[in-house]
Amino acid sequence: MQTVKMVVTGPFNAGKTEFIRSVSEIDVVSTERKISSALERTVKEATTVAMDFGRITVDEDLVLYLFGTPGQKRFDFMWEILSEGMLGFIVLVDSTRPETFREARSILETFRAYAPTPYVVAANKQDKKDAWELEDMRLALRLDSKVKFLPCVATDRDSVKTVLLELLYSILAEMEGGEK
């Protein structure tokens, strides 16, 4: 059995666990714990402390694993371990919480430094009324026009599929580009 992996990262409460849950064929193996910080508890009750783990069986020989990183900075020692050998990564950003954009940018730069693998950035919660527009977010996140920046609703399977597919297209394009 061959296995490959992709990493889903992003700030605290960006929707990484939901994203993986939407496409994983198994119940996401989530290492969530009740949040101890009063400030963070106002956003959600539990958070991922080590990783989320989802699986998509491609065929009898191939399995894709999806790893979600913990979003809180104090668990960033896990990031490099999770990024090892990944095909590519997705940075999920909460479109309704501009206060997390700077952190999202930092996470993106950190992962770029780990490995020169393709990546896409997904603006989650685009279905929410107070979501920022994509072009404004692109500027705020200082994303180059060449970086794939996609709208996303992590609870919607089709939306998550689109993000995963765009990442796979980037991986394929880079492989083909590398052969020239």
Place this chain on the structure above:
Amino acid sequence: MALRGNLRDFTITQLLNLINLARKTGTLIVEGPSETAQVSFRDGKLAYAQIGREDGGLASILYKANKLSAGQYRAIQQRAGSISDKELGLLLINAGYVTQEDILTNLQQHFTDIVQRLFTWVEGFFRFENDQLPPEDRINVRLDLENLIIEGSRQLREWEQLQDEIPSLDMALKFTDRPDANLRKVNLSVEEWRVVSYINPKNTIRQIANATKMNDLEIRRIVYGLLQAGLVEICRPEGAPAPPPARMFPTENKDEQKSLVNRLINRIRSL
């Protein structure tokens, strides 16, 4: 009980506060990630500071502050031999090269800079040696710690923000392709121009910092400004050795790798 511990549990700000409130006399030795700093205090006031192997001698400090010319500095190094800083200071004042105020201001600035660098250290061990004073031949100052603590706390917040923006100094910089970005129209300081002159995907930010003799905080500050202005972007350094080849694919064969990605695409589409 001896004052010793880990910076993770007890920060530089807390240490300085304690030294200030307890009016301590002695030397704080901090072993940071790559160098060791020694900071001395008298009655809770900063007296002297030395970091790593940096030349903390008076001649070097005055030369760096452009109070001595390169020729004067060279001459002092060659002729002054083992003369103490106190004697050298008197000689320079008597010769009319510098004033007493020049000496004190520049020493205070030098020691302050060292202490402020310590605020960015979050890893390391410290110990406070009671009654250990700086070498006899060095000139001491008397600086209140309150302002240093306040300024240091401000810098710490700035440092944390800059670290978020530029987490790794091992990345390189390149100019953006934006057609409206024109460096000539931007008012850059001398320091910023020095950094700009080294911007090239082959140079890491750390190499630029070394070439321009800037510390981590200074280089991050300038790079952050250039990033915010949209003039540069962060990229992986060209020609840098590739990171250890973690196996992304279960096969080395390029065609099999492509086939594998296509199988993944088909599977995701069918979900």
